Amino acid sequence: MLVRADEVLLVGDARDDAERTALVEAVRGGVGPYRVTDLVNPNGEPVPAAHGKVVDLLVAAVGSGAVGLTAEFKGARVDVAAVVPDEEAAEVLRQSVRRVVSVRHLNVGVRAPIGGPPDVGALQRSVTAMVQRNGGFRFEPGTTDWQGHGPVLVNRVGRLLLAAPASTVTLVGHASAERPDAHDLASARAGMVRDLFTAQGVRPDRIETTVVVDTAPENSDPATCQVDVLIS
Numbered sequence: 001m002l003v004r005a006d007e008v009l010l011v012g013d014a015r016d017d018a019e020r021t022a023l024v025e026a027v028r029g030g031v032g033p034y035r036v037t038d039l040v041n042p043n044g045e046p047v048p049a050a051h052g053k054v055v056d057l058l059v060a061a062v063g064s065g066a067v068g069l070t071a072e073f074k075g076a077r078v079d080v081a082a083v084v085p086d087e088e089a090a091e092v093l094r095q096s097v098r099r100v101v102s103v104r105h106l107n108v109g110v111r112a113p114i115g116g117p118p119d120v121g122a123l124q125r126s127v128t129a130m131v132q133r134n135g136g137f138r139f140e141p142g143t144t145d146w147q148g149h150g151p152v153l154v155n156r157v158g159r160l161l162l163a164a165p166a167s168t169v170t171l172v173g174h175a176s177a178e179r180p181d182a183h184d185l186a187s188a189r190a191g192m193v194r195d196l197f198t199a200q201g202v203r204p205d206r207i208e209t210t211v212v213v214d215t216a217p218e219n220s221d222p223a224t225c226q227v228d229v230l231i232s
Helices: 017-030 051-063 087-100 120-133 150-161 182-199
Strands: 007-013 035-041 068-074 077-084 102-110 169-176 207-214 226-231
Touching (some): 007 017, 007 120, 017 035, 035 150, 051 068, 051 077, 051 087, 077 087, 182 207
Parallel strands (some): 007 035, 077 102, 169 207
Antiparallel strands (some): 068 077
16 A cells, blocks of 8 residues: 555455445545555455554554555565655654554654655555556557456556646556567557556656666566666
């Protein structure tokens, strides 16, 4: 999950729609005026933590005045990174987090919240985790035909990118050097992702595209058929 000034984004998997709905409703009931953006996949693995633990962690973040927080649950433990207004708030959050969840990694930084941008590093981690869990932005070898549910995943990531409207998004299109049209193919793949992002409301002037021509064959290395997303 990602917490920013007025929004909580939930990203990941739930076993089914009932579990997803229960989690989202629990979070909405626990964070009061915060807007909750639901990006949970209802057809994946079970939620790795009790809903109450998720809510307790969010309440701790809100109570400390965090202006940016990410939490990734890994089994019974959680990795937490956060930004708070001052060192006193940082210590409050550290104690609160350790009290409500079993922590694997905890990194709390200090930054004044006055008009500050969201934590771009946290957003990159959230995007990367979502893409990796859902098979990546990948295409059939030698084509611009999507593999799996690529467009759906792009749309979900596009909604995440709206959390950092001042950031730059670089799309890296890949193709194999075994293709005579490798550069054009990689560029076309990146362009397809760009167009879906802009359709979600990401400003075109925020998006840059570049190309990497890989040496491995596309039939043997899925990375040669994909588009990477880098946020800065």
